[in-house]
Amino acid sequence: MWSHLLLVLLCCALDLLGAPSVSPPRSPSTSTSTSTSSSPPSSSSSPPSSSSSPSPLLSDAPSTVTCDKAHVTTAARFGVRVIDEKRKHGFKFKLHEVQSSKYQQLSDGNCDIHVDVALVQTKCHFTNPKPEDQCDLFRQGERGTWATCAIKLSVRGKAATVTRYECITKPEPTNDELFWMRPDFPALLPLDDPTGLKAVDKAVLKFNKESKLQHYFALMEVAHVTIGSVPTRGTITWIMFALVETNCPREATHTFAPCTPLCLDRAQHLFCETFYFNFQDKVGELECELYLPKELSSLPDGDPEPDCGPLFHQSPEFYACKAQLSHPVPTVHNICPFPLKVVLRS
CATH class of the missing domain: 3.10.450.10 (Nuclear Transport Factor 2; Chain: A,)
Structure with a gap:
């Protein structure tokens, strides 16, 4: 097709x-868009394909990150939003699924949260003001990108901050895989x-x-x-x-x-x-x-x-x-780790 x-x-x-x-x-x-709605790629090595309807993970969640484990998707979405806001190149990403989570409860209701997430690349460049959940996705033939990220958050009172994230960004499927699937x-x-x-x-x-x-x-x-x-x-x-x-x-x-x-x-x-x-x-x-x-x-x-x-x-x-970067891919804009250890050149 x-x-x-x-x-x-x-x-x-x-x-x-x-x-x-x-x-x-x-x-x-x-902004207006000429892109059409699309679905992420599906292959044996990629995360499960999402449908055109919103994922159940992304509905009925509170807007504030808390230490309630039942609302881990809110923490994950907050982490993805921070990743997108810090990007200075490439495309915005959207949460596909929460793969795992770990909560460390502290005193006075505070906590640290570690979430592992799968993200799918949208068609919105980082300069596009549109929120990532309103952005279209690449179809498989358009060769979009997936990312798996480990995100650490700190919740102190009613304030949540992302303290660290690291992602592996790669096309799914790769050129070699796609050659045999759809040359x-x-x-x-x-x-x-x-x-x-x-x-x-x-x-x-x-x-x-x-x-x-x-x-x-x-x-x-x-x-x-x-x-x-x-x-x-x-x-x-x-x-x-x-x-x-x-x-x-x-x-x-x-x-x-x-x-x-x-x-x-x-x-x-x-x-x-x-x-x-x-x-x-x-x-x-x-x-x-x-x-x-x-x-x-x-x-x-x-x-x-x-x-x-x-x-x-x-x-x-x-x-x-x-x-x-742990696994840089020259064909895509990799997600930079945070925080970056920047050494100014003399």
């Missing part, structure tokens, strides 16, 4: 080589794959050339890359990527290279996807979502935009994350 759907999408994309379609949010806290499905490529990077570079140039937005946008990160072959169309690379607003006006005549990304809270963000036709060296129509800045207030007249440092992939946090 996916191969037929992919063929339809590719044929449509070939006929729709035009300006990027940007879907503005209905309000600063919501017609696309393969995941590393996020720094040369063909994928070439496609993204062309897509960013295309967006800035055709955009009507006030400022130029720079590449924030490559989010997802898959590759497959379609009869009569050849090899196709499917790319997802995130853009961030820069300080360069769209009318500027100087080159794009010196443009500096605005601080994340002050910048507009875009999440885009498209097809790249390898043999034709051509980028298809861009499908993009626009997310407004979290900070909407204007700077005083004459004040320059603040300098908030490098984007995540050029920051010390990125290198610390990469060094501390």
Whole structure:
């Protein structure tokens, strides 16, 4: 079915080589989406598949984390929310199931909680303001990701904090497993794959050339890359990527290279996807979502935009994350452990 759907999408994309379609949010806290509802992958090595209806684990739970073992799902959901809030790259995750839990009761009704959870990747990039429980999931043919996480929480009175988490993030199934199960499905490529990077570079140039937005946008990160072959169309690379607003006006005549990304809270963000036709060296129509800045207030007249440092992939946090991952996978955005032991380079 996916191969037929992919063929339809590719044929449509070939006929729709035009300006990027940007879907503005209905309000600063919501955005429109072109994605359709989907289900997580199922295989012998992956967590059980979830249905389109809400999991019984996620219903009728209190909103506050307590030391009541009957409400462990509330603690797990809180932990996942913290993971998503701390992410500076990749996609948000949603709780799939609580695999185990352990409570250490302390004096005065306080406790420490350890939960092991299975998470499924959503289609919401971390810049998307939509809550994770409203985000669509990747279908199996779209090559989404699962994660298993150990989360430690501390409950003191009515306040709960996440003190530590560590996750293993991986595609389910892997490319090797999928080759034997469904060879017609696309393969995941590393996020720094040369063909994928070439496609993204062309897509960013295309967006800035055709955009009507006030400022130029720079590449924030490559989010997802898959590759497959379609009869009569050849090899196709499917790319997802995130853009961030820069300080360069769209009318500027100087080159794009010196443009500096605005601080994340002050910048507009875009999440885009498209097809790249390898043999034709051509980028298809861009499908993009626009997310407004979290900070909407204007700077005083004459004040320059603040300098908030490098984007995540050029920051010390990125290198610390990469060094501390137990099982890094180059085709996905791994969940960084918390807390990160960041050592500033001299």
